Amino acid sequence: MMPKALIILIDGCAKEYLEQGVTPNILEVGKRGFHKMIKSALPSVTNVNHATILTGSFPIEHQVAGNYFYNPETGEHGYIQGKGFLNKETILDFYASRGASTGLFVVKGKVQEVFGENVTFGLNAEKTDPEMIHHLGMEMPPETVSKPEANNWIMEACYKLLEKENPDLVYCTTNDYTMHNYEPDTDVAKKQMEVLDYWIGKMLELDPEREIYITADHGMQSKTLLVDLQKKLDKTPFDTFCMLPLKDRYLENHRYQEGSAIYIFAKDKSQTEDLLEHLKTYDFVESIYTKEEAVKELLLPPDPIGDIVIFSTREVAFGELEDEELEVNVRTHGSKFEQDVPILAVNARRPKEDYEFNCDIVKFMMQDLSK
Incomplete structure (x- = not known):
C-alpha cells in the first residue's frame, strides 16, 4: 500500500x-x-x-x-x-x-x-x-x-x-x-x-x-525597467534569437512576457565569443553563462538553452516591447532573486x-x- x-x-x-x-x-x-x-x-x-x-x-x-x-x-x-x-x-x-x-x-x-x-x-x-x-x-x-x-x-x-x-x-x-x-x-x-x-x-x-x-x-520581485534584448541585439552585427523562458499565454500575469532570464541562440556560431563579450557591457545583466557553464553550474539541459544564458539585475526584467527599454512597475520572476x-x-x-x-x-x- x-x-x-x-x-x-x-x-x-x-x-x-x-x-x-x-x-x-x-x-x-x-x-x-x-x-x-x-x-x-x-x-x-x-x-x-x-x-x-x-x-x-x-x-x-x-x-x-x-x-x-x-x-x-x-x-x-x-x-x-x-x-x-x-x-x-x-x-x-x-x-x-x-x-x-x-x-x-x-x-x-x-x-x-x-x-x-x-x-x-x-x-x-x-x-x-x-x-x-x-x-x-x-x-x-x-x-x-x-x-x-x-x-x-x-x-x-x-x-x-x-x-x-x-x-x-x-x-x-x-x-x-x-x-x-x-x-x-x-x-x-x-x-x-x-x-x-x-x-x-x-x-x-x-x-x-x-x-x-x-x-x-x-x-516574485518588483521590477522598474524592462529591456527588449532582441531589439538591442538586432542593432548590432550579431545574428541571434533571444528566447524568454517565462513566455506563456497568460498575459494577465505578464503583459510584456517579462521575465528575468533569457536564452540567447547565436545563429552564426563564429560570433559566440564576441557576443559573449558584448553582453558583458550591459549594466542590466547580473550574470552570464555559456552553454557549458549553465549545464555544469545550473544543471540545465544543453539543447533548449541556446549558447548563452543570462539573468538580469534585481529590478530589471527582459520582455517583448515596442522600444528597446520601458520604465514600469511590474512584478515578475525568472532570476536568482526569485x-x-x-x-x-x-x-x-x-x-x-x-x-x-x-x-x-x-x-x-x-x-x-x-x-
Whole structure:
C-alpha cells in the first residue's frame, strides 16, 4: 500500500505572503513539522519547477527548461503545453504504475496537459471536466482563470477530492495572478492567502497522518525597467534569437512576457565569443553563462538553452516591447532573486535540514518507495 501524500504548490508564493498574519493553518503545518526556505530550480519559472518538483530532479535530467521552446535547426518555436517535452517519470506516474490512485488539480490547463496523462483524477479550471465537477459537487469555475477566484475554486475542489475519494497522492497548484499583480501587504493578496489558508486547514484536518508539503515554484520581485534584448541585439552585427523562458499565454500575469532570464541562440556560431563579450557591457545583466557553464553550474539541459544564458539585475526584467527599454512597475520572476521559496511540511520523509531544493520533496519519496 502506497503512503498518502499531498503536495500543494502556491504559484509565486514569496515568503512575504506568509508573513501577513492571515495564514495560521499554513503555518500550523510548519509548527507540526517544519518550515524553512529552500531553492527552486533555475530559471525560476513555472514549467521548469513543476517538472523539477514532480520528478524530484533538476532540468538537466527532466529536460524542461522553460514555458517556451525554440528549435534552432527548424526555426520552430512555441509554448510548452503538451506531451513530449518531459524526459523523466513523475511521482504521479510512479504511484500510478503501482496501482495507486492519483490526483492532479490545477488552475492552468497547460499543467494538466504536460503532466496529467496517467492520473486517476484530473481537473483544471481552464478546460473543465463537467463530469468531475458534478462528481465533486462543485459549481463551474470562474470564466477567467487568471484571477484569485480560480485559485479559490481549485483549492475547494482539491479538498472535496480528498474528502470524497481520499487518493493516495494529490498534486494541487494555483495560478500566480495575485502575486504578479499585488504586493504581499495589499488587501487583495491578503484575502487570496486567507482563502487558500482556509482550505489547507480543512485538508489538514481530514487526515493528520498524511504526508503534506506546501511550497512554491518561484518567488516574485518588483521590477522598474524592462529591456527588449532582441531589439538591442538586432542593432548590432550579431545574428541571434533571444528566447524568454517565462513566455506563456497568460498575459494577465505578464503583459510584456517579462521575465528575468533569457536564452540567447547565436545563429552564426563564429560570433559566440564576441557576443559573449558584448553582453558583458550591459549594466542590466547580473550574470552570464555559456552553454557549458549553465549545464555544469545550473544543471540545465544543453539543447533548449541556446549558447548563452543570462539573468538580469534585481529590478530589471527582459520582455517583448515596442522600444528597446520601458520604465514600469511590474512584478515578475525568472532570476536568482526569485529562487528562494518556502517549504512547510508535516510527516516529511527527512529532517528539516535535508531539504535544500524543492525537488527534494519527490526525490526523497522516490528513494524510499523504490526500495
